[in-house]
Amino acid sequence: MTARSYEGVALCCPVTEPYVRRSDHGAAWFLAQALRRLLDASGVAKPDIDGLCASSFTLHPDTAIGFTQYAGLSPRMLEWLPMGGACGVIALRRAARAVQAGDAEIVACIAGDTANETSFRDLLATFSSFSRHAVYPYGAGGPNASFALIADAYMRSTGATREDFGTLAVSQRANARRNPLALLRNELTMADYLAARPIAEPHHLFDCVMPCAGADGFLVMPEARARSLNLPFVRVLGTIERHNGFPDDPVQSRGGWAMDRDSLWAQAGIGPGDVQLVETYDDYPVISMLQFEGLGFCAPGEAPGFVRRHDFTIEGSLPHNTGGGQLSMGQAGAAGGYLGLVEAMRQLLGEADRRQVPGARHALVSGFGMINYDRGLCTSAAVLGRT
C-alpha cells in the first residue's frame, strides 16, 4: 500500500534552546524553552497549540502528559515518543497526519533533555530491561561499547578504516565551525582524530558524541494556516519509520531504512541523487555509513568507498550534517533526534547563515535510536522540500 501524500502540511519555525555541557535545570525547563521559542517565532498564542509531540529521556518519571500540566497546555492530540534518535521524524509523521485528519491544527513538536553529573549514568544503568541485565554489567561502557562492537564487525566485513570514520568527523567539525550553536568548534584535523585516546576500540574520542543539555522544536500546521501567519515553511515529500528491522542479523550491519527506502523515494518522487544535503543521525560515524547504505546513496557494504569519493563540507559534493551533527554540536538526549531535522529546515528555509548550502531544494533527514540490547531498534527518514 502506498502512503498518502503530505500535501497541505507545512513544517515551520525550527528552534533550538542552545546546548550547554551541563545544567541545573530540569528536562521540563528545556522542553518549555523550546515551546516558548516556538511561540515567539510563530506569533501563535499558547492556547492555539492544540497538538503536542514530545520526547525526552530525563523527564522521567514524567511523560508528555505531565508536561501538559507543567506548562499549562490543553492539547486535543498528544504523542509521547520515547524513540531517541528517531523521534524527530516520527514526531513529524504523527503531527502531519493529525493535521491532515483535522485532529489538531497547530502541533508543537519538541524534544529536550538536561545533563548533570549523574543523569547520563542513571540513564544508561536503567536504559532497558535487556540492557540492565545483559549489557550494562559487562563493563558499563554504555553506547560507546555497544556501537564499538557494531563498528568492529562493520570494519571487518567492509574494509572500512578509522580514516573513513575520521573523514565524516573532520568534515562535520569543519561545518560546525560555521555554526554558533555547535558546542565543539575548535579545528579538528585528521591527525587530531587519529591521535585521540581510545574509548571503546575501535572507537576513539572523536567518534563519540558528547552528552549535553538542550532542546529543539518545530511546528506542524496546515499550509493555509502558515500562510495566514506569514510563516515560511518546508514541505514533507515522504517519510518512513521501522522498528526492530532485520532482527535475525547476528550483528547489526543494516538498519530498518533498507526495508522502506523504496517507499520513501517513491513518495518523494525523487532519488538520492536529487538532494542537496543529507542529515544523518551520527551518534557514531559508522551509523552514518549504515544510513548512506540503507537509504540508497550507495550499496550495502560500500559506504567506505562512498565516503572516500565525497566531500561532506558545505561546499562539497554532498553536504552532510551541515550544522556539525551531534559529533560537534553535542547530544542533548532526545533532542539529538531533532537536530538533523531542524538543521535541514533551516537550510531549506535559507536560514543557515554562513553554513547555507547554495541552491538547497531537497534534503534527506534520517533518524536512528534506542539500543535496547545489541542494536539500535528505531529507524526513520524524511525527504523535505523547499516551497
Next chain:
Amino acid sequence: MIRLQRCVACGVAQYPSREICVACLSDRLAWETADSLPGCVLARTRLHHSNEPRFRPHLPLTVGLVQFDAGPVAVCFLAETAAPGDSVQVRIGMGDLLEAA
C-alpha cells in the same frame, strides 16, 4: 552452570531470557543447562572507559558479541586471546556474568 532458554512449543533458543518465546509467543519455555556452551565470536571491543567507578580499576576490559551455536547472540566478557571468527566456550564467571574463551 550456564543456562539457555528454549521454547518447548517451537524449539527456538533465545537470549536475553523472556517470559514468552520471541518466535511463537508461547510461554512454555525450558532451560538447557551445561558447564559451557559453544559459540563463535562476532565482534570485540576493548573498553578504556566505563560509566561505573567500580569497573575503572579493571580497565581496559575486553567485551565481545558471541553467537551461541544454538542461535542467539550474547554480550560477554571475552578472553584476551579470543578474536572475531574464533570458536569459544561460554561459561558463567564472576558476578554470574558470561565469559567466553
